[in-house]
Amino acid sequence: MHIVIVGLSHNTAPVEIREKLAFAPTAMERPLRQMLELPTIAEGLIVSTCNRVELCATTKEPEAAMVALRRFLAEYHEIAPEEINDNLYDYQGEDAIRHLFRVASSLDSMVLGEPQILGQIKTAYGYAAEFKTAGLILNRFLHKAFSVAKRVRTETGIASNAVSVSFAAVELARKIFDRLDNKGVMIIGAGEMCELAARHFVANGISKVLVTNRTFERAEKMAAEFQGKAVHFDSFIEHLAEVDIIMTSTGAPNFILGKRQMEEVIKRRKNRSMFLIDIAVPRDIDPKVNDIDNVYLYDVDDLQGVVQANLKERKKEASKAEAIIEQEIGQFHQWLGNLEVKPTVIALRHKLEEIRRQELEKTFGNLKDLSSKQRKSIEAMAGAIVNKILHQPTAVLKRAQNDTSGEDYVDAVRTLFDLPTPADDDKEIKPLDDTDQE
């Protein structure tokens, strides 16, 4: 049995095409059932997000299945297959396993390391499980993908640094202050970005919020939202020493905060550090303020720079993630290979032959005075028992090979008889761990 994936993502298709091919999350039953009705498809799963559509299936004939899936994707959405042919990619075997592991680990995401995709795949798997379109292989495959994604998340820093401007501000504050719960923030002006950053700060424990605005009512309104205090714009400078973080986004044409004023503030704070975020364009705070000891001033471009640096850092972590994935592919591929009927039959026979040999040896060791004729007939009897036992399971396995239940039987036989890897493969079998199940 092979795993195939046909799909498209932000890398291969513009949004105009992605939106046409998306599946409605509320009505997954119909497409899943239709997919399973395709002649070559044994199991099926559909992942559909705003950035990607992935059809994942198991099949005996990967080439034919991929063609069928391409056609299905187009026809389901009433588009001519040729129209989207160039936007689709397909993977089979190891490449398909790698693809899903990478997608689940957010290595293929538009924002590297963003966490939503794993949840989206879990939801997709939920539908496939609910409508019973996922069987033995996809069950195992998806659980493996989840555990790989989890491993990538904990063992690499792929998701560790902020990649949005407002969150980058919070992280910078953490690099200056360590704790935020006993810190205060002042919001000057009412920009949307300011509000978003303030929300992040409050969510991260900032306890004191002061708001000031040229229109006092607006300041009061925003202060109420953050359970803070409104301050009159004429006197906001007097309150600066009370807070540790200042965010400005006024429409003022000139600097509203100069170097001398900030020096005064820092002096009153006995040099305790301050973090200034100037989101306004034109800027609200004189850039020379950054030259004062213990004052850290960031404007929009600076924050953007931090985001870029963080993304670079994530990319470096991504190479570690790729290594983890390669390792896991090998393990899963081996398990999949074990589900082949022929090597399983051989392994089963080998196992029983081995038992026969050992038992005969034991018996002959106890019965030393047997004639060679007697020995021969005992040997024949043992052989006949093995063959009789083997007959029915072998027949069932061979018959099941031709329909979708094959893997279930193979897996059952391998578990019941504790069979090692196929005989032509010298590698030692690793126990299949079930700990990766969520």
Add this chain to the structure above:
Amino acid sequence: MTTNILLFKITLLVYFATTILYLVGVISRRDHFRQNAVYLLIGGFILHCITLVVRGFATGTIPVTSLHESLSFFAWALVGTYLLFYLRYRTVMLGAFITPLALVLMIIGTSTSTQAPALNPMLDSWWFPVHVTLAFLGHAVFSIAAAAGVMYLLQERMLKSKKFSGLFYRLPSLDTLDSMNYKCLTFGFPLMTMGIISGAIWANSAWGGYWRWDPKETWALITWFLYAALLHGRLTIGWRGRRAAIFAIIGFGFLLFTFFGVNLFLSGEHSFRNFTGQ
């Protein structure tokens, strides 16, 4: 004597391995390398404790009578103090600065004579171990302050210039580093003060005079005033952050000079050769 020399060398090797592990951990960005480095360092420290105890029993006194012994003792105090800080602050990265320092002290220690000559009976007093233990613990705490200072300056530079290297993500926050500076100061300063006082008492019992203005005493006093100024500045006029970090580093420079320079370049009662009355 050979047992403790062997132990000393094994300890040195463990510190060396820890340094390498840290280096690899910082360069390759593998967090668990650095975490394992701390565990290895704990192992090295336990070994170091055994080394000192064995040496102490072999020579019959606290092992700080030769340059070799004091270097080893200094390194031991340094690692021990760091591990205490690790328990409190969990700063793995501080060890990346402290371990190489301990390693250098140990390496210098191997190049000095490992002989343990008998202590000059005139100096053999209960005050001797008290004086040196306090002095070295003070040294160790101030070394930590200097390492935290270096880390502070690195981190501060990156935050100011907005150019971040991989180190940025691994160093602790400025506040943490600054509070380490303060903690070191509040522990180190009393230790150093008591070290000097106990030394004076010891000197009085040995030579009949509390203070003889020998080079080491003079330099120790200068260093003491430096740290006193920093502590005063911190407590009264809000010297913190960058300025405190720079002070801690300069203070450490004076400390090293008091420790090495006085022994190597100037002569006085604290030179080790006078310890043994040769």
